[in-house]
Amino acid sequence: MPRIVTRLLHMLLVLWAVATILFLMFRLMPGDPTLAYIDTTFSAEQRQQLLVMFGLDRPLHEQYFIYLWNLLQGELGTSFHYKRPVLDLVLSVLPNTVVLTFVSLLLAYIFGVLVGAWLAWRRGSWLEGVVIPSVLALRAAPEFWLGMVLLATLGFGLGIFPSGGANSPGATFSSEWARIFSLDYAQHLVLPTLTLFLYLQGLPLLLMRSNMLEVMQEDFIMMARMKGLSERSIMLRHAARNAMLPVVTAFALGFGGSIGGNVVVESVFSWPGLGRLLVNAVAGNDYPLAQGAFLLITMFLVVMNFVADLLYSALDPRVSHG
Amino acid sequence: MAEAAVAVPAAAAGRRFRLPKIDPYAAIGLTIYVVFFLVALFADRIATHDPLEILFDDDGNLLSNVAPGAAHVLGTTNLGRDIFSQLVMGTRNALIVGVSAAIVVASLGTLVGLVAGFFGKWVDTLLMRVADVALGIPFLPFVIVLAAFMGAQTSNVVIAVALLLWPNTARVIRSQVLTVRERAFIEAARVTGSSTWRILFVHVMPNILPLTFLYGSIAVGWAILTEASVSFLGFGPSDSISWGYMLQDAYGSQAMSRGTYFWFVPPGICIILVVVAGFFISRGYEEILFPKLKD
Numbered sequence: 254m255p256r257i258v259t260r261l262l263h264m265l266l267v268l269w270a271v272a273t274i275l276f277l278m279f280r281l282m283p284g285d286p287t288l289a290y291i292d293t294t295f296s297a298e299q300r301q302q303l304l305v306m307f308g309l310d311r312p313l314h315e316q317y318f319i320y321l322w323n324l325l326q327g328e329l330g331t332s333f334h335y336k337r338p339v340l341d342l343v344l345s346v347l348p349n350t351v352v353l354t355f356v357s358l359l360l361a362y363i364f365g366v367l368v369g370a371w372l373a374w375r376r377g378s379w380l381e382g383v384v385i386p387s388v389l390a391l392r393a394a395p396e397f398w399l400g401m402v403l404l405a406t407l408g409f410g411l412g413i414f415p416s417g418g419a420n421s422p423g424a425t426f427s428s429e430w431a432r433i434f435s436l437d438y439a440q441h442l443v444l445p446t447l448t449l450f451l452y453l454q455g456l457p458l459l460l461m462r463s464n465m466l467e468v469m470q471e472d473f474i475m476m477a478r479m480k481g482l483s484e485r486s487i488m489l490r491h492a493a494r495n496a497m498l499p500v501v502t503a504f505a506l507g508f509g510g511s512i513g514g515n516v517v518v519e520s521v522f523s524w525p526g527l528g529r530l531l532v533n534a535v536a537g538n539d540y541p542l543a544q545g546a547f548l549l550i551t552m553f554l555v556v557m558n559f560v561a562d563l564l565y566s567a568l569d570p571r572v573s574h575g
Numbered sequence: 576m577a578e579a580a581v582a583v584p585a586a587a588a589g590r591r592f593r594l595p596k597i598d599p600y601a602a603i604g605l606t607i608y609v610v611f612f613l614v615a616l617f618a619d620r621i622a623t624h625d626p627l628e629i630l631f632d633d634d635g636n637l638l639s640n641v642a643p644g645a646a647h648v649l650g651t652t653n654l655g656r657d658i659f660s661q662l663v664m665g666t667r668n669a670l671i672v673g674v675s676a677a678i679v680v681a682s683l684g685t686l687v688g689l690v691a692g693f694f695g696k697w698v699d700t701l702l703m704r705v706a707d708v709a710l711g712i713p714f715l716p717f718v719i720v721l722a723a724f725m726g727a728q729t730s731n732v733v734i735a736v737a738l739l740l741w742p743n744t745a746r747v748i749r750s751q752v753l754t755v756r757e758r759a760f761i762e763a764a765r766v767t768g769s770s771t772w773r774i775l776f777v778h779v780m781p782n783i784l785p786l787t788f789l790y791g792s793i794a795v796g797w798a799i800l801t802e803a804s805v806s807f808l809g810f811g812p813s814d815s816i817s818w819g820y821m822l823q824d825a826y827g828s829q830a831m832s833r834g835t836y837f838w839f840v841p842p843g844i845c846i847i848l849v850v851v852a853g854f855f856i857s858r859g860y861e862e863i864l865f866p867k868l869k870d
Binding site (some may be wrong): 263266267268270271274278386389390392393394395396397398399401402404405408409510512513514516517520521528531532535536543546547550551554555558 | 704707708710711712713714715716717719720721723724796800803804807808809810819822825826830831832834836839840842843846847850851854855
């Protein structure tokens with residue numbers, strides 16, 4: 254248990270530090286610091302109300318504590334552009350980002366684990382010379398460029414898939430769940446998911462392959478061979494299961510990282526998610542919204558790092574719990 | 576006699592920094608780097624046109640979306656600019672970003688790793704906590720926000736990349752320093768009265784420099800990819816041509832729906848080649864550094 258507590262405190266420290274860096278970034282930027290919360294188009298009354306709410310009429314250190322206190326309560330201010338609370342806005346696009354990230358990551362890891370294990374099994378064959386450089390090339394390709402190529406070929410070229418957005422214009426749904434499980438949504442999801450999948454599959458594939466090669470040197474594999482088990486059984490039930498442990502941790506890390514990394518893919522496909530919201534907010538000088546979206550992306554990253562750390566020690570008994 | 580005594584350490588140093596000749600991946604990676612370096616160096620002569628000049632034919636018609644041919648090797652953009660020339664000039668920009676970011680990342684990471692690993696105690700704790708914080712910041716969003724606030728300049732992209740990438744290098748170098756500092760020759764240096772900083776830079780550092788190069792070569796690709804993403808999203812410098820800018824231009828001008836592949840495919844291929852070259856070189860280096868991995 255103490256390990257979890259230390260890790261938890263550690264995570265809170267990182268969150269606090271990032272929140273502080275963000276506070277300084279938005280306060281020290283060129284121009285009027287009140288710009289971070291108050292748009293020039295707001296009325297005098299709105300302006301006064303926001304000034305008091307965020308303590309912008311007080312000294313910087315007091316503003317800092319008010320900022321932290323507001324954050325703890327989930328109070329992120331009001332978007333300049335949408336004139337709505339930032340929290341509502343970021344939460345309303347969050348499902349789109351989570352669905353896109355989770356589906357592509359899951360497909361990438363299933364594919365990566367299977368192909369990685371298979372490659373390790375067929376070590377030294379001509380397949381290695383073809384598959385590994387292609388995997389590396391896909392990892393090196395800019396995600397937005399992969400998206401553009403897919404858009405040109407599958408989107409506009411064949412005309413099978415819609416070119417952007419998450420739903421057809423004018424489509425209405427009875428609830429958020431009905432929207433996400435609709436066929437229309439799935440069609441829009443295909444191209445961005447394929448793009449992310451192509452980019453993400455490399456890591457689990459290469460990781461699985463090298464883990465398999467390592468595990469295959471272990472004594473228990475030789476033991477299984479001596480017991481006379483079939484090669485298939487040794488590979489799947491003994492080697493692959495053990496080699497998968499670090500891949501599970503990588504999945505958690507990948508989930509945290511992809512939420513922020515999706516920024517470009519969401520922009521290419523006009524996918525209404527957190528990353529695109531951030532880009533539009535930054536481009537439109539919508540500071541409260543940019544800050545809120547950034548904080549939410551950071552929270553995902555830091556919390557998933559924490560989860561990965563816990564998974565790592567929970568799954569592999571050889572890692573000490575000290 | 577004196578010559579022989581000098582020759583031995585020189586040969587040892589040569590062996591340490593020697594790039595792999597045998598590993599085919601590393602050889603391909605190095606070749607790609609050399610080609611791009613030459614293109615960047617002679618970009619002015621290789622480019623056939625001014626990359627930003629709007630071109631017209633003899634009758635004064637805009638040369639819009641001309642397909643690749645003799646006059647325009649890779650065709651023209653929808654605003655009549657020569658794509659090949661943009662690609663060549665973009666190489667220079669990409670290498671400047673990649674190499675300068677790699678230098679900053681590798682030196683910062685090495686310095687922090689050396690100091691943290693060698694001095695230990697609270698210095699180590701403090702520096703590694705700072706590294707944790709840097710790793711807790713989402714990479715691309717941070718670069719975008721910083722580029723937007725500090726102004727769209729190439730140097731700001733380099734600074735943002737360096738601010739978040741050094742911890743990976745620092746962590747690995749720190750753990751390497753932890754083992755090196757326990758070795759007998761460090762003890763010997765201490766006993767013979769070498770100062771702490773002398774031990775750190777003369778005795779410890781040469782042993783971890785290969786790792787510095789390894790992480791530097793990976794950082795080149797990362798920085799180029801990041802610069803391309805930032806430019807693509809419209810937060811890049813508008814005064815210089817980069818591969819990311821070309822792709823943004825193509826995306827914004829509906830090149831995909833027009834199917835003008837000759838416009839947006841080449842910049843992507845160039846980015847892939849440079850980044851893959853970094854992977855390949857680091858792979859070759861790893862086999863020298865950790866020969867155990869090669870079975």
